Amino acid sequence: MPMLERCTVVLDGDVTLESARDVTEALARLGPGGTLLLDLSRARDVQGATLAHLVRLFDTRGSSLTVRITGLRERDCRLLRYLGFELDRTGRPVWSADAGALDN
Numbered sequence: 001m002p003m004l005e006r007c008t009v010v011l012d013g014d015v016t017l018e019s020a021r022d023v024t025e026a027l028a029r030l031g032p033g034g035t036l037l038l039d040l041s042r043a044r045d046v047q048g049a050t051l052a053h054l055v056r057l058f059d060t061r062g063s064s065l066t067v068r069i070t071g072l073r074e075r076d077c078r079l080l081r082y083l084g085f086e087l088d089r090t091g092r093p094v095w096s097a098d099a100g101a102l103d104n
């Protein structure tokens with residue numbers, strides 16, 4: 001299977017560790033320097049443990065990954081800030097492991 005440069009994952013309903021498998025599968029298909037677009041705008045609820053797990057997954061890829069996350073609720077943003085990441089002024093986070101922060 002060829003490696004992808006960009007992949008979009010849309011999660012809806014209740015986002016749990018089990019439903020986050022789609023993200024793990026997408027990460028496996030991304031080549032070095034790839035971008036993952038994670039859309040949570042249709043999610044009813046994102047469990048805090050799941051969000052923390054996803055951030056750890058992104059971190060394991062190191063500088064070879066950029067992640068853009070849309071659709072986070074305020075409590076999700078608070079958790080990300082608690083975990084040490086910054087959000088841009090619009091609240092749209094982008095995880096860039098080489099920068100080690102959420103930015104634009």
